[in-house]
Structure formats: C-alpha cells, structure tokens
Amino acid sequence: MSQALPFGVQGTPLRDWQNSAALRSVQPITLEALVPPGSRLVVLAPHPDDEVLACGGLLAAMAERQEDIQLISVTDGEGSHPGSSQWPQPQLRAQRRQESEHAIASLGLELSRISWHRLELVDGHVADRAESLIALLSEDMRPGDVLLSTWRHDGHCDHEAVGHCAAQAAANTGATLLELPVWAWHWAQPNDPRIPWDRARKLMLTDAQLMRKRKAITAHASQLQIDTSTGAAPVLDANTLERLLQPFELVFL
Ligand SMILES: [Zn+2]
Numbered sequence: 520m521s522q523a524l525p526f527g528v529q530g531t532p533l534r535d536w537q538n539s540a541a542l543r544s545v546q547p548i549t550l551e552a553l554v555p556p557g558s559r560l561v562v563l564a565p566h567p568d569d570e571v572l573a574c575g576g577l578l579a580a581m582a583e584r585q586e587d588i589q590l591i592s593v594t595d596g597e598g599s600h601p602g603s604s605q606w607p608q609p610q611l612r613a614q615r616r617q618e619s620e621h622a623i624a625s626l627g628l629e630l631s632r633i634s635w636h637r638l639e640l641v642d643g644h645v646a647d648r649a650e651s652l653i654a655l656l657s658e659d660m661r662p663g664d665v666l667l668s669t670w671r672h673d674g675h676c677d678h679e680a681v682g683h684c685a686a687q688a689a690a691n692t693g694a695t696l697l698e699l700p701v702w703a704w705h706w707a708q709p710n711d712p713r714i715p716w717d718r719a720r721k722l723m724l725t726d727a728q729l730m731r732k733r734k735a736i737t738a739h740a741s742q743l744q745i746d747t748s749t750g751a752a753p754v755l756d757a758n759t760l761e762r763l764l765q766p767f768e769l770v771f772l
Contacts, residue, residue: 529758530704530705530706530758530759530762531704531705531706531707531708531709531762532758533758533761533762533765535708535709536704536709536762536765538709539709539710540709540710541709541710541711541714541716542709542769544716545716545719545720545721545769546720546721547720547721547722547723547767548720548721548722548770548772549722550577550580550581550584550722553577553665553697553720553722553770554577554581554665555665556584556586557586558663558664558665558695559587559588559589559661559663559664559665560581560586560588560589560664560665560667561588561589561590561591561659561660561664561665561666561667561694562574562578562588562589562590562591562667562668563591563593563656563666563667563668563669563681563684563685564590564591564592564593564669564681565593565594565645565669565675565677565678565680565681566593566594566596566599566615566642566677567592567594567595567596567615567616567618567619567739568596568615568618568619568622568736568739568742568755569669569678569701570590570592570619570622570623571622571623571626571732571735571736571738571739572701572736572755572763573667573669573699573700573701573768574667574699574768575622575626575731575732575735575736576722576724576728576729576731576732576767576768577667577722577768577770578623578626578628579626579627579628579724579727579728579731579732579735580722580724580725580728581628582626582627582628582629582731583627585632586632587632587633587634588628588632588633588634589633589634589635589636590623590633590634590635590636591636591638592616592619592635592636592637592638593638593640593645593652593677593681594638594639594640594641594642594643594645594677595611595612595615595616595637595639595642596611596612596615596642597609597611597612597615597642598641598642598643599611599615599642599741599742599754600741600746600749600751601749602749603746603748603749603751604748605746605747605748605749606741606746606748611741614741615739615741616637618738618739618740618741618742619738619739621738622735622736622738622739623735625731625734625735625737625738626731626732626735627731638652638655640652642677643676643677644677645676645677645680645681645684646676646677646679646680649680649683649684652680652681652684653684653687653688653691656684656685656688656692657687657688657691657692660688660689660691660692660694661692661693661694662692662693662694663693663694663695664692664694664695665694665695665697666685666688666689666694666695666696666697667697667698667699668681668682668684668685668686668696668697668698668699669681669682669698669699669700669701670682670698670699670700670701670703670771671683671685671686671698672703672713673700673701673702673703674702674703674705674706675701675702678701678702682698685698686698697770697771697772698770698771699768699769699770699771700714700769700771701763704759704762704763705759705762715771718771718772719769719770719771719772720769720770720771720772721767721768721769721770722767722768722770723766723767724766724767724768729764729766732764733764736755736760736763736764739755742754742755743755
C-alpha cells in the first residue's frame with residue numbers, strides 16, 4: 520500500500536461501492552480462466568502487503584491447487600512511516616519482510632513452494648528503475664506465464680510504475696497480464712469512467728478464502744497501528760480494510 524496519498528481521508532465508502540451499478544454489472548470469472556492449471560503465476564507486489572490486499576483471495580485459492588508461485592517484492596515498504604522514531608527505516612524493512620512471510624503462510628501457501636525475489640528498490644521511487652525492472656521481467660517471463668500486478672493507473676506512484684513495467688514485460692514476452700486495483704477503491708467513484716469496466720472481472724471468493732485473506736492482513740501489524748511517535752493514523756484503516764475485504768477481487772484483463 521504505502522503512505523501519504525493526496526486523496527480524501529475516508530475515501531469512497533464501502534456502501535457506495537455496494538450501490539455501484541457499474542461494479543454490480545461486472546461479470547464473474549473463474550480462477551481456472553485467470554490462471555490456467557499448470558501455468559506459472561508471477562505476482563509483482565510494489566510493497567510487502569500489496570500481494571495480500573490486491574489478490575490475497577486469489578492466492579488462497581491458488582494454495583488449494585498446490586502449484587508453485589513466484590512472488591516478486593519490488594520494495595521492502597520502508598517508506599510507510601516517514602519521520603517515525605517508532606519505525607526507523609532499517610527496522611521497518613525487516614519488520615515488513617517478516618509480516619509478509621506470516622501473511623503468505625496465513626493464506627495457506629507453503630513458503631517452500633514460493634519462489635520469492637526481493638528487489639529492494641527504494642519505496643516511492645520504483646519509476647526511477649523502470650527500465651531495469653522491465654528488463655528483469657522480460658528476461659524471466661515466458662508465453663503462458665500469468666503476470667499479476669497492481670493496476671497501472673492505481674493512483675500511487677509505485678503501484679503505477681509496477682503496473683506499467685508489468686504491461687511492457689507482458690507485451691515483450693507474450694505472458695498474460697492481470698492488473699488489480701488497490702488504491703482505486705479509495706479514490707475512484709462508484710461508477711467512475713476512469714475504471715476500465717469493460718476489462719473488469721470478479722473473482723468470487725469463498726468464505727474460507729476471505730477468512731484467510733482477513734487473517735493475512737492482520738499479519739501486517741505495522742500498517743494497522745497508530746504511530747506513537749508521529750501520531751499518524753494506521754496506513755490500513757477500517758474504511759480501507761472493509762473495501763479490500765469484499766467477497767470478490769476485481770481483476771482487469
Ligand atoms: Zn502498495
């Protein structure tokens with residue numbers, strides 16, 4: 520997720536999304552259609568909680584399939600608490616890595632089945648390394664792979680940079696690109712024309728998958744507490760969490 524967004528404090532309430540005609544009309548899609556069995560899934564997370572916030576339900580569903588997954592943590596999310604003496608950056612880096620591991624385990628994924636790469640790019644400055652990220656992905660991806668990233672217009676600089684890099688790498692290699700919104704749930708309006716509704720599909724989550732996603736989010740303790748040194752509100756507040764815990768995940772094909 521990462522801190523400091525120039526949007527309204529509360530964002531679009533869940534009840535407004537629940538009343539969205541555009542969202543209601545989005546067609547469901549199965550996991551098998553999104554990630555055909557046997558294809559490699561590569562998840563690109565700008566910050567160490569995005570893989571859970573964007574697609575924790577999808578990953579919980581993948582865990583049931585017992586297939587290998589590649590997870591690329593682009594930054595360590597060390598920029599989530601600027602000016603904090605409670606969370607100095609080196610400590611936050613280590614903390615967020617650990618939270619991420621606990622969260623992945625909470626989704627039911629065995630760490631031994633995850634090929635996990637940490638790129639350690641600077642939080643908030645992924646765009647500065649876009650060319651090398653595209654090159655890295657283009658080297659690794661193959662036709663038939665499914666590359667899942669944050670949406671390239673998600674409204675946060677790192678989420679957008681990662682989305683753009685993923686799109687370019689997918690175009691270079693013939694991999695299938697799936698983009699997922701995270702911050703858009705906050706800033707977009709319920710029938711917002713900026714959302715690519717025609718490309719949108721809903722992956723419906725079972726109660727068990729949603730429960731795993733909820734539990735995985737609680738592993739990100741540093742993002743759920745008030746910063747006692749700066750008084751900053753939790754990065755993941757109650758409004759944000761309820762928007763991200765709807766019983767489906769939105770995917771842009
Ligand atoms: Zn993020």
